[in-house]
Amino acid sequence: HAKNAGRNIWQIFKPGMNALIEKRRALEVDLDAGIAKGEFELFLQPRVDVVSAEVTSYEALLRWHHPERGIVSPVDFIPVAEASGNIIALGEWVIHEACRILALEENVEKLSINVSPIQFRHTDFHRRLDDIVRRAGVDPRRLELEITESVLIDDDKRALKILKELKTSGYAIALDDFGTGYSSLSYLSRYPFDTIKIDRGFVANLGDEGSAEAIVHSIIDLGGRLGMTVVAEGVETLEQASFLARSGCDELQGYLLGQPQPLERIAVSVPAEVVAGLAREKRNGGGR
Ligand code: C2E
Ligand code: MG
Ligand code: MG
Ligand code: MG
DSSP states (O other), X not given: OHHHHHHHHHHHHHHHHHHHXXXXXXXXXXXXXXXXXXXXXXXXXXXXXXXXXXXXXXXXXXXXXXXXXXXXXXXXXHHHHHHHSTHHHXXXXXXXXXXXXXXXXXXXXXXXXXXXXXXXXXXXXXXXXXXXXXXXXXXXXXXXXEEOTHHHHHOHHHHHHHHHHHHHTTOEEEEEEEXXXXXXXXXXXXXXXXXXXXXXXXXXXXXXXXXXXHHHHHXXXXXXXXXXXEEEOOOOSHHHHHHHHHTTOOEEOSTTTOOOEEGGGOOOSOOHHHHHHHHHHHXXXXXX
């Protein structure tokens, strides 16, 4: 009987698992060529100041224009690149491209790039970053590095050392997806973050029964006390934006404020109804 059950499970999962493994393998094979052929692009998504309702900076989000598959999501190819080691080359391409945009575009004052834990831990990361930034003639203070807490878990002391050195060179550092995984409030005081990004999972749950509102309040409060800029990710509705503005969140990012877009189509201002909504909260005493 047990054997039967086992076989049934195998039959249920086998096709899907195979498809997943196949897809990963195919992407892995295509990655090298894709990097060499320039199939990647940075889409930019605005980050908006709650008080002024102006765009303060953009997050660079990587897209792959695959010749057969169309646009492939980073959710699908970043893990593949990390597993194969290609993430180093891809990550350097991202730095190059971010610097090119910063050197070219006066509309883009600041840019945040996502840095994989593997890339961050690579021995040469800081030196290579400096090289690219210097050659592009870009002020490091215009570049923010988004890392996730997984960077901090494995090798605490080394991570702290690297972060301090990066800060000394002028880069801004953001803690991405805060509140997921093993997040600990003590990270916030131990590491020199300029920015905390509240994970969009909490933003999505605002207004529902549950603890999201209390958690969001606490993150905003603590981040503020530590002098960090608190950004909410995944803001999709005016209700969420209003709640975050009233709670003293500094900046908003999400489809409500602007979709990730190619450089030539980036949002430079915020939809009028959002500006009006934020102004209403300001009159009612929101903001910090
Ligand atoms: P992330 O850094 O947390 O980026 C935010 C993700 O949320 C992006 O997904 C963005 O498109 C999406 N998003 C923005 N606003 C909204 C919203 O209002 N609602 C919802 N549901 N989603 C929203 P995307 O572009 O698919 O990127 C996914 C993840 O892939 C990123 O999460 C980041 O971890 C990783 N990634 C993206 N670009 C790079 C890169 O250049 N290097 C590395 N290492 N990772 C990257
Ligand atoms: Mg990010
Ligand atoms: Mg993010
Ligand atoms: Mg995030």
